[in-house]
Amino acid sequence: MRLKLKNLWAPLVATMGLLIFFEIISSTLFPIVGIQNYRLPFHILIVLYLGFRLETPYLSFLVLLLQYIHSLFSIEGWALGTVAGVLICMLCAYLKELLDFSSKMSTIFLTFLFQSLWFLIQGVLLYLTMDDWGYVAEKFWRFLPESFILSILSPFVFGILDFLWRSVGYNGSLEEEV
Numbered sequence: 001m002r003l004k005l006k007n008l009w010a011p012l013v014a015t016m017g018l019l020i021f022f023e024i025i026s027s028t029l030f031p032i033v034g035i036q037n038y039r040l041p042f043h044i045l046i047v048l049y050l051g052f053r054l055e056t057p058y059l060s061f062l063v064l065l066l067q068y069i070h071s072l073f074s075i076e077g078w079a080l081g082t083v084a085g086v087l088i089c090m091l092c093a094y095l096k097e098l099l100d101f102s103s104k105m106s107t108i109f110l111t112f113l114f115q116s117l118w119f120l121i122q123g124v125l126l127y128l129t130m131d132d133w134g135y136v137a138e139k140f141w142r143f144l145p146e147s148f149i150l151s152i153l154s155p156f157v158f159g160i161l162d163f164l165w166r167s168v169g170y171n172g173s174l175e176e177e178v
Helices: 005-032 042-053 059-071 078-095 104-130 133-166
Strands: none
Touching: 005 042, 005 059, 005 133, 042 059, 042 078, 042 104, 042 133, 059 078, 078 104, 104 133
16 A cells, blocks of 8 residues: 555654654653753654655655754754754665664664764764864763663664554555555
């Protein structure tokens, strides 16, 4: 079954709802239990999922939309995240045949690898805008534990997203029915 473009909105709205849920937990629950300097960037996981699974010319718009929603909960620049996300999704499109998500360990490893690449791209862009490697280095030391935890959670989050996208019959293509 091939989805029409109009069928994209239901799983996208559900995905945005999931992102808002994760952002609320990360923004409010973590500080309550004393974790103030770390926030799990679930938006990166969702963008990675879309890059790994979706084949659509609208992917860059979806990345922009998810980054914009993330910016409602964070002061981080959504523009830098959007550029990094689109570049990562382009790389995923080129490497799609080589990526293997058959086991949880491979999913965890690939997620960590692409998160590291995301940080590298965003770090270079931050350096170009701020001309300060100190801030990028400080951000890197916060990135490591966040990334490890997020990589371990990735099979679970990807399972939830698989359910959301398959519940409408998504099969990896958004081409019109003939």
